[in-house]
Amino acid sequence: MLNIRRLVSLPVIHAAGFLLIQQEACSMPPVDDAVLKQAIAWRHTIHQHPELSNREVHTAQLVAAALTEMGYVVHSGIGHTGVVAVLQGGKPGPVVAARADMDALPVTEQNDLPFRSVVKTDYLGQQVGVAHACGHDIHTSVLLGVAALLAKQRPSLAGTVKLIFQGAEEGPPPGERGGAELMLEQGALDNPRPQAIFALHSFPDLQVGEVGYSAGPAFAASDQFSLTIKGRPAHGAYPQLSRDPIVTAAAIVSSWQSIVARNVNPLDEAVLTVGMIRGGTRYNIIPATVELQGTVRTLSGDVQALMERRMRDMTAGITAAYDSTFTFEYQKNNPATINNIALANWAVPHLAEAVGSAHVKELPPTMGAEDFAFFAQVVPGFYFRLGVHKPGTETGGLHTPTFRGDDSAIAIGIQSMSGLLLSYLHTKPTVRQHPG
Ligand SMILES: [Zn+2]
Ligand SMILES: [Zn+2]
Known part of the structure; x- marks a missing residue:
């Protein structure tokens, strides 16, 4: 089990080691400059215009428009605001999926980001600030960046990629339904059914450059x-x-x-x-x-x-x-989010190819919850954590007013997620769903 505190208490050694390992162990090319620039621009737009669960109307429009322009077949309005996009590669192969969440929280943002949110809205009869205090702006823009990279490689893609942009991960407002469970009911994993699904989440206890995972139970x-x-x-x-x-x-x-x-x-x-x-x-x-x-x-x-x-x-x-x-x-x-152990065993070396083996950390599960669990009950799932802490800056905790994920995490997010999807299509692993 990893001691997270010890890991983040050595920023200088770690940062120096990072450069070395990047050169030695990363076998993937860096993320295309134009794609990265666009993904960061999307992140700023989404961050500055956060929307609460089941209200992600403009975020979903941005996502759907971008994916349509890239050549994806796009279905909107799945589970209220969810968007499902499919890209069929030029060659036959498996179907693999990735999911990002789009919703923000009723939190008043307090940090020095030039694109911080000043949005206010009515929530359960109260005027509240709205902010991407759980990093879902990063997840959405990372997956859009992944979408753009894959679209550029479409003729050589051996298989199909399904990208799921989900609303209401934080839970729908009282009296409403939403989130992963509703998207599933409305067919998000049907036609085509993926053989595996991946997702990532911002994690302030890891530095930018690092990713973390748990094999087996990951969230409660x-x-x-x-x-x-x-x-x-x-x-x-x-x-x-x-x-x-x-x-x-x-x-x-x-x-x-x-x-x-x-x-x-x-x-x-x-x-x-x-x-x-x-x-x-x-x-x-x-x-x-x-x-x-x-x-x-x-x-x-x-x-x-x-x-x-x-x-x-x-x-x-x-x-x-x-x-x-x-x-x-x-x-x-x-339900508990259970990472499929066989899929995790397959994924870890591919994450290492993307970010360097020293930057892939096995973490203990947390008692927080994540509705990716519903997807991972249907097909083998692997959920990992993306470091968003930039040494020398105040990152704050998830769901707090001072949470501040760094832009530089987006390149690592795109690199790691696109690495997993491309490796999956390339290696075609046979992974069975765990029972129950
Ligand atoms: Zn959250
Ligand atoms: Zn979250």
Whole structure:
């Protein structure tokens, strides 16, 4: 397992080593200058005009227009704003896919980028800033750059490339559907069905020039729960008349933590976070109800089922003990993103060809979530991380106002993704989908 902190704490040695390794180990030609320039220009436009999930109308128009001009067969409006583009090469061969996400977040950008966003919009009744705080502007422009490179090589391409530009990766607004799951339902992986799919994500803990991956589980399943505890209200001075839902909630929150500590195998991963607790109106009134909301993250279906079952059982037992009742809703959002191990084993040497072997880092999985998981459930998938930290600059964390992916990551993104797609068409690996 890689120690990320140690890796980023040696910028000077690393930067010096990078040049050396670039000359020694990269067997791919550098990205075409005109393509790179255009991709960076697209990035600036998209970054400056961010759009929230399921609202990526102008971004999708830009993407569709660019792909049409390159000669792709383009289908728009898949899963609301998604764009699916197909390029059939001049020679027969397999079908391979890559996916980029296009949506931004309700975050007010705070950095010194000359093309930073000043866009504001209404989100759930509030005026908010909108920013590409998760780097999806980079992912979209990298995949457009890849599209341009491949289009230039069309006569010699042995097979078909399918490019998927997806909206609402961050999750659709309440009451709407969207994202990878809806695109799949609307045929994004049909006609033609790819034999493998790739995607990348900006990663601020890696420097520009580096890429990271996990073989097997890469991102967690993300579940969401909502619990309402129903007690009996009373004056704060007469608790004997109440069934205090605040005390019941406190007992439940504490007990739930023991599920991870005492029910889950210590060698398995699980997170249970109560992110919201709401109840009461005044200091001396015991309320009738308390509402809790939160998230559960797991890397395997068995642990996921165990978490839900134990949460329900404990809630039933504790509310009964406190003479109260409850309603509990448990919703599965994204499944875990599992990188196909055979595809990962095939991909790593090809990533090394693209960026230099010393720059390909095996990383532990994270408990964050990614809806690429839905695509990777259908066909073998490989999802890797793209370093976007430029030494000497403040990169900020994903989803924060100061997140700042560097333009120089775009060349590495194009190089690594086009390298994987071209190598796939060239080597035609046989990779079977993992069970379930
Ligand atoms: Zn995100
Ligand atoms: Zn993201």
